[in-house]
Amino acid sequence: MIELERYYSYNRYLQNTFGGKTYKVVVASGLTCPTRDGTLAKGGCAFCDVRGSSSYFGKKGRGDEIQEQIRSRIPAVRERFGAKHFLAYFQSYTNTYSDVEYLRSIYQAALSEPGIDGLCIGTRPDCLPDAVLDLLEDLAQKSYVSLELGVQSFDNASLEWLTRGHDRQSSLDALARLKNRAPHVQVCVHLIFGSPTDSSQAPEEAAQILNSFQIQGVKLHQLMILENTELARRFREEPFPILDLEAYTEQLIRFLEHLSPSIYVERLYANATHNDECLAPQWSKNRWDTHNQIRDLFQSRNCIQGARARGVPISMPLSSSRSSENTSQLTAGS
Template sequence: MPSAPPSGPRYYPLSRFWRDRFGTKVYRVTIDAGFTCPNVDGTVAVGGCIYCDNRSFSPNRRLPRMGIREQVERGIGILRQRYGADRFIAYFQAATNTYAPVPKLRSLYDQALTHPDVIGLAVATRPDCVPDPILELLESYARRWYVLLELGLQTIHDRSLDWMNRGHHYDAFVDAVQRCQGRGLDLCAHVILGLPGESHADMMATADALAGLPVHGVKIHNLHVVKDTPLEALFHAGQVPMLERDEYVALVCDFLERLPAGMVIHRLSGDAPPEYLVAPLWCLDKPGLLRAIDAELERRGSYQGIRVRSGAACR
């Protein structure tokens, strides 16, 4: 990627990465395989992360669950009709998608990969839920397909991870990233900006830490409130302020400036379906938000990577 693209986004979006990599547009087909989460069922904690409502994470979770192959067929049919798409990544999205014994995971992933137009897997999970046998399974797929592993980082600050009841600390993320190396997996970290108690310097420290790790991509979310979550009660009690849109735009730009130019930006906002989102409502206008981020980077004459510290893991 050029360091300062003359046109288009001043950061490296996922759509461009997939076009660079596969020579065509690629779309994700979301799959709900019925996983739960060790942070919900009591293995790590109960109640889950305070912002978590899995209904809001996956369109499929709000529908009666179908078989994996059926979900793939259905998703591909919709994307073909809507976008003329012809290449797809099977995206195991809802809950913790490595939370099962290896034979069960193999069976689930295999079902998705049998479709001839599916060219890879994306698996979203927790950093404390990828023991080596599961990484070996993913590595075996990576010899033949593209494999993206999404790991929830959220922040490098343990006090914030405790506040949100993540049930793990930053060292679990670093450990998972290290054990993933050499396996042919693309890693994507999930990050949240606007956590209460985090200063600008705290958030930028997360960016700098991420820039120094061998992570291929990042999903950046603004903290947002979804109905029927513990966070909703805290929000209504006035204990958790939400960022204003302009504050978030400035923070995202500051964050992007610190990431290596080759780190793929999977997303730049958090959102939920309108029927589930409580606040902030500005994140429902995603195109407007992306335009504002582009405009702010342009106003600054800035771009992703302009403030990467030396030694960052550019790929």
């Protein structure tokens, strides 16, 4: 049965970009974060359990180690998923938080590895000095480079509550500088919905801001309370409201309907990797029930990406393929 594709899925974007099945191979850069090393704070952002991340290796990622990580992972991924193209994914911590020489060495090591078609680099808005943007632009003119930017929220109250160590203006500045100084870099913004401090218009406002910067992608997740985080400590001390699945899906619908249809959606929600380490919400633990309930609500509300976006053309492709967002747990996405 031909099914309406309600949003521009990451699979379709990868297919359009690389022409075949593409998979992200996680590699560790060996870097830290300004919210972990004492520069801005210690202990990390309030929601982040970097130790639970699949890309946490706890070792320095020199060029030869980067290549070794890639070589050891590609064969299994090729066999299991039938992937034809591979992207080296610097996922955990802040992967632009170093001097340019070191960054160039690890990025180039990854790009020089056979089978690697490009880079995905996770970072924070306040860790993108001009020299780093120039390096990214230089690489992006020759290879695919996607910057996964941990904006998380455009509400200052939520950024403070999440102890991010940067404000809304820092994200706006980073997006503007990326657009002007590094135009070949693909930008994928990470957002969290569901902080009790979010403004009532947070989904619509976030979509409109992203449209205005003409970024390429978004990756969404619900506020999740994981063990070994500041949020877990606060939640146990005094529980705060968490969105149930229906309320979260309502926020997704409002966001997607205001989002330009040219922006791909890499993920709609996060799935708890370790169920026993997820305190709330409980629906984070049940991948397929959650997937099906979101799909059903999208259908009953006839949610279409961009349906309420102002000033952007609406043209959604029809597809018989099931959109298959990556639902892995975001524990350390910068």
